[in-house]
Amino acid sequence: MTAAPELPVVDVEEIRRVMEDYFARGWTDGLPVMPVTGSVLAEFLAQTTRDPDEVLMAMPHLNRECTVRLAAINAAMAGCLPDYFPVVLAAWSALQSEGYVPRAIWQSTTGTAAMLLVNGPIRERIGVNGAGNVFGSGFRANATIGRAIRLTAINTFGLRPGELDQATQGNPAKYSACVAENEEQSPWPAFHVEHGFDPQASTVTAMTMRSVAHIEARHTQVPEQLALDIAGTISRTGALIHETISACIALGPEHAALFARAGWSKDDLRRFVYEHAFNTRERLVAVGKDAVSGKTRWRLSSAHSEAVPDTVADQDEVRVLGSERAVEIIVAGAHNAGVSAVIETFGPRGGPPAIARVEPAP
């Protein structure tokens, strides 16, 4: 016989009353939020030396801005522990430098979400999952850090669905999308190290994502076959709104090991995918995306009155990536099956990724 667990003694009706009040005020993504008091807020603000009034993100077209204090309130409401807050702050820095968010992408019909990648020792310290079920549920840090960003979008910037958020469908990552890299099971330097950070630094990388496309490839030991499967996933015509796209390949550890065993570096994979992620001209004609608009540069049919040739009109194989740098590579997931994913990011890209250092708590 084991003793009955000691249960906290609380007035459940009081808790429900507070929860329902938050719902009634619209301060939620649809799930219950944690109540926040001044003392709770103080615990979060104690995790940083930054001024509570410092602006982290401004949206001038809405006359609204997110300060350190507002970010902390929403992080607490999202269910973060105070020691997650430095990661949330780094996420805002990364989103600021990523560039699409202050330019109103979260209001767009495309329905993008922030995808956050955490690297470095902070992963272990606060428990950000980068292994099994990496894009799924079950891990407080992953669930609440991503949710802190979304609740801020709703509560601070007022981006409520059907009002200032015009997403046609949105995507599930609008609840939360925060993953760690599985650095321990990656054959290559960690993502932040690849981009010049010290291995002992902790970082957050921000991407604007549209979807996560799943890749099944349990059948092969041949790196070219696997890379073609990945390239085929990236090049789907439905992803094309602009002339070219960008992507982040999230390799399962088994797939990463397959490439490494064959002697491929990340750059080798990047180059191969860049060269093989293409559509034939005939295929683009078939879906009516064989030209671009002279006004918006969005893809459309060459029969359209606004149509001008795309930049490779003389070629029959039309690459979907503008450069090798438009594809990033991370390792994530469990080492248990030949499964990977393509995170479809927004915009043509090609520049360095938006990475911010996590500043340790004082």
Added chain:
Amino acid sequence: MLERAGVPAVSICTDAFMVPARAMADVLGYPDFEFVTIPHPIASLTPTEIETTVRQAIGDVVRILTSPIGGSAAPDGGAL
């Protein structure tokens, strides 16, 4: 924004965007801002269909352009 600078302007949006358009007008301090609405969608219309839509909307466009800005007298009269 143009009207704040004294330039007559009119915003045209499809009916699918009326709620966000109204929300943006509120945020920018123009709760009574008047829009011309046209049927959704437009991105996939043919030039002929676009012309039909424009012909249906042009009366409202002219009416709003020639009305006083923000409900008060426009600095330059706003007449076309």
